Amino acid sequence: MADNNFKQQLNRIKINRRHNCLIADSGIFTDENSFLNSLAAALAGDIDILIYSDSRKSPKAVLILAKKIKTLCLEFDVTFIIKSRLDVAYAASADGVHLTSDDLPANIAREILGENTLIGYTIGSNIPDNADYYILKESTNIKLPDNIPVFINDNTAPLKYTILTPDS
Numbered sequence: 001m002a003d004n005n006f007k008q009q010l011n012r013i014k015i016n017r018r019h020n021c022l023i024a025d026s027g028i029f030t031d032e033n034s035f036l037n038s039l040a041a042a043l044a045g046d047i048d049i050l051i052y053s054d055s056r057k058s059p060k061a062v063l064i065l066a067k068k069i070k071t072l073c074l075e076f077d078v079t080f081i082i083k084s085r086l087d088v089a090y091a092a093s094a095d096g097v098h099l100t101s102d103d104l105p106a107n108i109a110r111e112i113l114g115e116n117t118l119i120g121y122t123i124g125s126n127i128p129d130n131a132d133y134y135i136l137k138e139s140t141n142i143k144l145p146d147n148i149p150v151f152i153n154d155n156t157a158p159l160k161y162t163i164l165t166p167d168s
Contacts, residue, residue, distance in 0.1 A: 021049040021135070021151045021161035023083075026065060027056035029166055036068060042164055043076040051098045051120070051135075051161075053083035066092035081120060086112050096120060096132070106130035123150070135161055 022042055029035035043050065052069050054062050066088050073080035081096040082089040086109055089097040096118025097109055104112075106119045107130055121131040133149040151161040 019048055019159055020046050022047045022164055023051045024164040026054045040072055043072055043078050047078055049079045051081045051083050063088050063091050
């Protein structure tokens, strides 16, 4: 158990060194090339973490695109995380997976993906245990956990996230 705590602390240190998170949903773009071009331009900036999502495509199509995105992330030294899809995260060798309240719990994700995998959660009405970071989508009265990075959509925040759009 002590080894698991150490690995989780290491994961949190990794996240704390990365301050700018980009959430990218390829489904809102008209085509794959415009998505990849917009993504490459954003990654060339000050993005440290990318969370890739697409609930509209088949798992096979998501995996094919995830492998292309992984190559971009390696090129720009960006941590690559896939939203909700443990199977794709595993197959694409992503750095982590971002979960929601509808997904499997973090402890199951760690069993599947390994202890070194970064696990994140979007904070809703409750705060799940065992995450390495959280994303807070809107203001809430929930007491945020101590010593766990929380990204918010605010340019003045030390840890912030933005959403990639076709206009950005």
